[in-house]
Amino acid sequence: MGSHQELRSLLAKAGKHFRKEEVKSKGETPKPAKLNEDEFMKSCCTSGFAPSPSAQYYMRCRADELLDKGETQQAAAHYTQYQALTFKQQLTQQLNKRKLKTKSDIDRKKKTLDSETKQDIEDTDKQLIGLLDGPHKSVETEMKKIPSDWTVVQISCYGSLKYTRFKSTKKDTPMNDGNPHLALIRLCNDGNGAMVRKVLSSETSDMTPYLLELQNLIKQMTLILKEPVEDLKKYWNLRTELNSRMQTLTKSVEDSWLNSAKTWLLGKLDDTAAQQKVDQVVQEVIDILQVKALDKKKILELKLMLCGAHNLGFEQIFHEFISLLPNVDKDNILSASKLVQGYTKSILNFKDERRGPVVLILDTDLQTFPWESLPCVKECRQPMSRLPSLQYLSAMWKVHEESGTSVINSGGVNQDSVFYMINPDKSLPKTQERLEGVMKGYTGWQGISGQPPQPGQLATALSNKDAYIYAGHGSGNNFMPSNELKKLRIRSAPLLFGCRSAELARAGRNLDPLGVAHSYLVASSPALAGFLWPVTDNDLDQWTIKFLDYWMNGKEKSLLQAIADQRSGFKHLVNSAALVVYGFPISIK
Numbered sequence: 001m002g003s004h005q006e007l008r009s010l011l012a013k014a015g016k017h018f019r020k021e022e023v024k025s026k027g028e029t030p031k032p033a034k035l036n037e038d039e040f041m042k043s044c045c046t047s048g049f050a051p052s053p054s055a056q057y058y059m060r061c062r063a064d065e066l067l068d069k070g071e072t073q074q075a076a077a078h079y080t081q082y083q084a085l086t087f088k089q090q091l092t093q094q095l096n097k098r099k100l101k102t103k104s105d106i107d108r109k110k111k112t113l114d115s116e117t118k119q120d121i122e123d124t125d126k127q128l129i130g131l132l133d134g135p136h137k138s139v140e141t142e143m144k145k146i147p148s149d150w151t152v153v154q155i156s157c158y159g160s161l162k163y164t165r166f167k168s169t170k171k172d173t174p175m176n177d178g179n180p181h182l183a184l185i186r187l188c189n190d191g192n193g194a195m196v197r198k199v200l201s202s203e204t205s206d207m208t209p210y211l212l213e214l215q216n217l218i219k220q221m222t223l224i225l226k227e228p229v230e231d232l233k234k235y236w237n238l239r240t241e242l243n244s245r246m247q248t249l250t251k252s253v254e255d256s257w258l259n260s261a262k263t264w265l266l267g268k269l270d271d272t273a274a275q276q277k278v279d280q281v282v283q284e285v286i287d288i289l290q291v292k293a294l295d296k297k298k299i300l301e302l303k304l305m306l307c308g309a310h311n312l313g314f315e316q317i318f319h320e321f322i323s324l325l326p327n328v329d330k331d332n333i334l335s336a337s338k339l340v341q342g343y344t345k346s347i348l349n350f351k352d353e354r355r356g357p358v359v360l361i362l363d364t365d366l367q368t369f370p371w372e373s374l375p376c377v378k379e380c381r382q383p384m385s386r387l388p389s390l391q392y393l394s395a396m397w398k399v400h401e402e403s404g405t406s407v408i409n410s411g412g413v414n415q416d417s418v419f420y421m422i423n424p425d426k427s428l429p430k431t432q433e434r435l436e437g438v439m440k441g442y443t444g445w446q447g448i449s450g451q452p453p454q455p456g457q458l459a460t461a462l463s464n465k466d467a468y469i470y471a472g473h474g475s476g477n478n479f480m481p482s483n484e485l486k487k488l489r490i491r492s493a494p495l496l497f498g499c500r501s502a503e504l505a506r507a508g509r510n511l512d513p514l515g516v517a518h519s520y521l522v523a524s525s526p527a528l529a530g531f532l533w534p535v536t537d538n539d540l541d542q543w544t545i546k547f548l549d550y551w552m553n554g555k556e557k558s559l560l561q562a563i564a565d566q567r568s569g570f571k572h573l574v575n576s577a578a579l580v581v582y583g584f585p586i587s588i589k
Helices: 001-029 037-044 053-068 073-082 085-107 115-130 139-143 210-226 232-264 272-289 294-305 314-324 329-342 375-379 391-402 429-440 457-464 515-522 537-552 559-569
Strands: 151-158 181-188 194-200 357-362 385-386 416-421 446-449 466-469 493-497 528-529 580-585
Touching: 037 151, 053 151, 053 181, 053 294, 073 139, 073 151, 073 181, 073 194, 073 391, 073 416, 085 515, 115 391, 139 181, 151 391, 181 232, 181 391, 181 580, 194 232, 194 294, 210 232, 232 294, 232 314, 272 294, 272 329, 294 314, 314 329, 357 391, 375 559, 385 559, 416 429, 416 457, 429 466, 429 537, 457 466, 466 537, 515 528, 515 580, 528 559, 537 559, 559 580
Parallel strands: 151 357, 357 385, 385 580, 416 446, 416 466, 466 493, 493 528
Antiparallel strands: 151 181, 181 194, 528 580
8 A cells, every 4th residue: 555655656746747847848948940941942852853742832832922921023933933843843854864865875886976966965954954943043034035025924823722623621612612813923034023913813602613614615515526416406506605605704704803914914015116105105194193203113014004905994994003003192093094095095006016925834723724815815916825834934945046956046937848647547537638638739748648657757757847737636646655755856846736636634633734735845846736625627627728828828927926816717716715835936937
């Protein structure tokens, strides 16, 4: 009994001692050290490869935080540096393989270290260095490498965890319950830094979930095209309904989601006289607002709004002024808004003015949407392409400019250097009938029709010809698999006129969408045209004939401008909206 009492006494004393130590340790515990961002990023990055998903997730959250604080330049750097993670991993892996194979061939005497091989190794090293992420990179440095008339617009999801396909907690909102907030990052090589703005979507219960509506529209289009046509009247009624839904969708996204921010998607005005008109109106507006001076950033945003004011209604113009100058007298803002609205029918009516190209960089969840078919973009015939990331744009543009084998460095696409492949699996005889004679009618063109390519024939054409035209089912990937495409040094600009030829799809929850278009970009293709979802062959074939005549015969030399001009040539909006271009602005010689 005595031993038990002694034990209880010792345990009681020990308990008091432990509690005192716990209180003491709690009092002495220092506050957690602030996260060292550079050290964290260094731990997430492996030499020669893209950063881990942990780094990407952290930097996206950090970008949102910086934007909330008003630190726009740092926010822009974070948004742009950690984009297209899966694509970067594939590209850096392929570049490293290419480099190792070249060195192995030299060691085995299969290849000599001549000037061409040295240039190849140097180009690969430049690409690898250019694709690396990190705090040492700045947006300004990347933008200095591209032409001054280009505009880069990145559309990212702001607070992207709120609207997602995958719910982390019960409180998260699935994608079918709303639309994500957006962050627009506009970049130009003009020394003025990045322009960044939030676009907050409506959170009312009756708001249309645009991304879900697009998915449903594509699913219905796919079903209509798969089922045999037994009732023509019903078939065409369904097609008309799809066109109407697509028109409503694109207009709603422009008016209700982007709202007055839609002017940020338009490129720079080419004409000096048009730019002078904008400067004139800027001065008139400043006089009406009775402000002594506006800082450089506000002047730039005001000019951007005026360049696209013909696409804005009065309320949107007024809202832009309120957002830009919240402390200015509201009566003066009202007067300035009326002035600008009046000018949209005269000196500020720029819908027919030629504009510089816009390169879109899109967030993972936004890549399926046809931004190129928004009413304001179509009305201005805005030349537009897509690329995975700013790092790819700056690194690869430099390589194309300096490479002797690139069509960009050689002055553009030679109209006589074209290879075509029509209906290689013999499943579209009408397409072959409509296009074969047209293709054969162009001087110097080579190709095949109604038969598959010989071994090595397509690889040789992609590596040596200036353009490659495919007309058939899909992207023709079954005749040149993606893993084989990536090994090539592609010179051609592929025009893939088939269903889903430019579609990007997820291969897993933590992976970004990828597609055949990315395989061509990995292989250094300068540009690629294709379709995001299924389209009808008759409409596509008729459009192809008109487009080739317009571009290949030099009626419009720029590929992006030619596609923008001819987009309205489709009979069905749901077909024209699917057409996109990946890559750089290229031209016919």
